[in-house]
Amino acid sequence: MQKETLSKNQKIILDYIEKVNEPTKAYSILHNVQKKGIKAPLQVYRALDRLVEIGKIHKIESRNAFVACKNSNCQISKATAFSICESCEEVSEISDHKLSKYLKTFQEKAGMKFNKYNLEFFGLCKKCSIK
Amino acid sequence: MQKETLSKNQKIILDYIEKVNEPTKAYSILHNVQKKGIKAPLQVYRALDRLVEIGKIHKIESRNAFVACKNSNCQISKATAFSICESCEEVSEISDHKLSKYLKTFQEKAGMKFNKYNLEFFGLCKKCSIK
DNA sequence: AACACTATGTAATAATATAACATTAAATAG
DNA sequence: CTATTTAATGTTATATTATTACATAGTGTT
Ligand SMILES: [Zn+2]
Ligand SMILES: [Zn+2]
Ligand SMILES: [Zn+2]
Ligand SMILES: [Zn+2]
Numbered sequence: 001m002q003k004e005t006l007s008k009n010q011k012i013i014l015d016y017i018e019k020v021n022e023p024t025k026a027y028s029i030l031h032n033v034q035k036k037g038i039k040a041p042l043q044v045y046r047a048l049d050r051l052v053e054i055g056k057i058h059k060i061e062s063r064n065a066f067v068a069c070k071n072s073n074c075q076i077s078k079a080t081a082f083s084i085c086e087s088c089e090e091v092s093e094i095s096d097h098k099l100s101k102y103l104k105t106f107q108e109k110a111g112m113k114f115n116k117y118n119l120e121f122f123g124l125c126k127k128c129s130i131k
Numbered sequence: 132m133q134k135e136t137l138s139k140n141q142k143i144i145l146d147y148i149e150k151v152n153e154p155t156k157a158y159s160i161l162h163n164v165q166k167k168g169i170k171a172p173l174q175v176y177r178a179l180d181r182l183v184e185i186g187k188i189h190k191i192e193s194r195n196a197f198v199a200c201k202n203s204n205c206q207i208s209k210a211t212a213f214s215i216c217e218s219c220e221e222v223s224e225i226s227d228h229k230l231s232k233y234l235k236t237f238q239e240k241a242g243m244k245f246n247k248y249n250l251e252f253f254g255l256c257k258k259c260s261i262k
Numbered sequence: 263a264a265c266a267c268t269a270t271g272t273a274a275t276a277a278t279a280t281a282a283c284a285t286t287a288a289a290t291a292g
Numbered sequence: 293c294t295a296t297t298t299a300a301t302g303t304t305a306t307a308t309t310a311t312t313a314c315a316t317a318g319t320g321t322t
Binding site for chain 1: 192193214216223225227230233234237239240241242243244245246247248249250251252253254255256257260
């Protein structure tokens with residue numbers, strides 16, 4: 001799971017996502033890594049799929065965007081929570097032990113056994129609240 | 132917020148979503164309501180936007196699909212939780228008072244004030260667990 | 263060498279969603 | 293009841309997001 005075991009394209013895409021440090025869209029990634037030899041959407045999507053799978057990045061579903069994981073303990077993408085500012089679109093990954101414990105052990109009445117969750121909070125970040 | 136106050140297109144779209152009773156995609160809706168005179172994607176998306184806004188339906192972000200709200204107390208779409216079966220794609224809206232109370236009062240360390248959340252749990256439903 | 267498995271390259275296309283602009287219906291204020 | 297403004301509609305075109313299909317190449321195992 002270290003960066004060493006990633007393939008060439010996976011490394012390129014991950015490097016870019018880590019560098020921009022904000023939610024980034026697939027076609028924006030594509031445009032920005034074309035100088036590195038990546039030419040087609042599929043090359044990007046394949047790398048993204050794999051990076052999500054191994055937990056190096058996460059998809060912000062409500063934005064169709066990807067962010068690097070900041071949170072070494074988020075169990076390979078199986079338990080993710082984000083706060084999203086509806087004004088400036090800043091996204092940050094929430095790592096709150098009580099929250100993740102609560103959700104991991106949450107049991108629905110219907111008895112379904114969960115193995116994964118994704119939670120997105122929306123609001124105004126501090127900067128945008130002041131304005 | 133009753134069905135009476137909905138516009139013609141909104142009623143048509145909502146009726147269809149309530150009838151199919153499972154997550155439904157925008158273009159599937161379009162194909163199925165064309166006999167009612169709805170011809171273009173935009174007519175569907177506009178109605179969907181409004182219906183989401185007033186809480187009659189919800190968007191399942193991870194699936195780009197829409198479901199009717201089963202849950203009269205889910206505060207106009209501001210606090211939603213779903214369970215999603217990764218095998219049969221069955222989706223059901225979770226209404227668990229403790230969960231929603233916990234999430235509504237959740238405060239991030241960074242001090243961001245939330246006004247909305249969406250939570251999606253993934254797993255296997257009872258039927259699919261047996262197989 | 264044979265096999266399985268993962269990753270790549272490339273072109274075409276599918277699926278999802280919005281922009282722009284013209285028009286009509288409904289609500290409400292004077 | 294009429295001027296104003298607000299919400300909804302109709303239509304065409306286009307933008308954005310994502311996958312199918314097929315051919316090829318690397319990597320590790322037996
Ligand atoms: Zn993470
Ligand atoms: Zn902000
Ligand atoms: Zn609901
Ligand atoms: Zn199932």
